[in-house]
Amino acid sequence: MTETASGADPLSWVREFSPILSTLAAQYRETTPLSDQYVAVSAPMTPHTGLFVETLAAAGATVGVSGEPGSTHRDVVAHLESLPSVTTFSTAGMDGAELKEAQRELLGERPDLIADDGSFLLSLVHDEFPALAESVVGGCEQTTGGITRLSAMDDQDVLSFPVYGVNETPMKDTFDNVHGTAESSISNLVSITNTMIGGKTAVVVGYGRCGRGIATKLRDLGADTVVTEVDPRRALAAIADGHRVTELADAVGDADYVITATGRYDVVRREHLEAMADDAILTSIGSFIEIDVDALATLATGVSSPTPGIDRYTLPDGRTINLVTEGKVVNLSGPASAGNPSEVMDTTFAMMSAALVDLVADGRTLEAGLHQVPDRLDRRIAEMKLDSLEVTIDEVTESQRSYHREWAGHEGVDSAEE
Template structure:
């Protein structure tokens, strides 16, 4: 591990803001619980991911890492990690889609024992293209909503060959990373790219899962008028109760200044919506895959395209309107020109849960059948307790009487 004062170290600043991961590095550097295992990692390879990878290596694992998306890789992080013992890269900055896929195949051909994934990239690929290797893998962990959706489809179709912890769905991930991390990083990068302000603007948020609700809440907190579109009536009602206006996308498109998608599905913004949008509307995607905004429809509608500023593609429509797409429709918080992903403080918790997913399944629960599993509550609480310690925060303990009260369903002495 590099000296914290080394200003040439691309992970130095991030380590200062990931005290939870650093605490696991110190502990696992002595106990090495993952020694003897190889772990394949797919994630957006930037500084926080670098600290995550070196934490796994400190725990004794041989780490093979690649990108979960070809355009979010930071070259200086990959180069630094490549120089560390026990770590091998299968990604580089600026690689083509074809080279990125080839690199994933190369990683899987090394037959890792465990996979820690983003978007189920490696897990889906090993099942589709290397089924004989899938049968030898002990297990995995998945950190995104999009990835869990893919894994649940695999489970429903009875093709999943090993157990996978649903890291995305554990409280220490979705209450913080999804709600706060996605919202702050997406809005920050969209505003930095465009040098615009949200105050007084109408922001249309597609999807009101954990990510969408965070985006909508924080946009409204910045002075925007928020409109939420949904396909789930319960989530739509939740958005309504949270104070946002609910509308169909057809209703919302003529009035939106900003459109931010976060649904995990395809063609959320498509031809009929682009045809109704007002001149100068800004489009951004906060979902994992670049399919939420139907870019081919934009290309078909436009007479020509231009780049008014770095990170913005402007589509010039025949009627004189202009629509501005950020980050080529990819993750706006990770692939824009100013993008650095989620804040380090929140990824500290997400990546700690990924490390613990590997630790727990490899050292405690080796007898799990194939399927998607919730991370044990004891693991989630342990990480939460440690995070509070790094923040120097204290909480109360239940008294003996309070514990007895929880355990006694009759409550015979409920007053005193």
């Protein structure tokens, strides 16, 4: 459960660092592209999500919002409840079962569009509300773990409507996942534990975009970085980037930190916990499902809380393992966690907003299934971001375009000369 400072506008600080959402909201007020649409949103109820919901409301949508356990800000909920076109379906302190019931209640409003974080609503609507799923116009998903679930649903031909995989866009993949997740994860980990990264051994489980960013920034801070992987190509990439690579069971014995970044189920299991170094700090950035907390509780002879956000499990041989934020994602579930930096969430939620608008655009017809966000949308958000930074870039010349269009007859560089 996350507390935040009270005030008239709990979104005021993030507004200052969210020029893209502010620009889109101003544009949407003029055109109301989501009028007559009910949008169901499932995401950590932080100020960033609050600003996203405001943007959807500015676009003319009626919005229902459910949060996630451990990351709901009370003042954000109160602010959203004050908006005439927004209804909140979860409160701070809800456990998993209560939140699932709140999500069911939200789906009972029969949304036209779904914006998800972890595919909780998207999977629930197909599992328990198949008739409703047939009437949903479309959805979008912004996380790696959510895309993993959606890919499985797509492979099994389960999806009843089109879903944009926002997490797979170049902007989200290379900007948010690599830099935003790494900075927020490490800063929250250090804040909660009050420990120093430099000189420590840090094991990063998973070398996707998030894991790569985390491992890189940990090494920049002076850590000895070890990467574990199940994909041989990502393992090779980690080696080429200068990290040691080994199996998790071998890595944890010397680890000061073990950070999971996979979005997959039971990555850290009993056998890893049994081999873990004394006083290791264990945390997740991918999902609460990554660490087998039940196995840790079964192994332990006692549990204490030496500081807020840390549960210390004592094992029969006297070793201790320090679990951060109950195994929930560390950048959202700590005592003062607020998620990724505002500048990053500005681009990601702008992409989510643009994707939802695109799904209901005139003449838009997409088959049911998982789809890439159109390149035109990704480029538009990138251009808006550069504009906000007052950065200009070069343009492709006509001769360069001609060279790539005319694929035959090029000998040397004659046709590329201006």
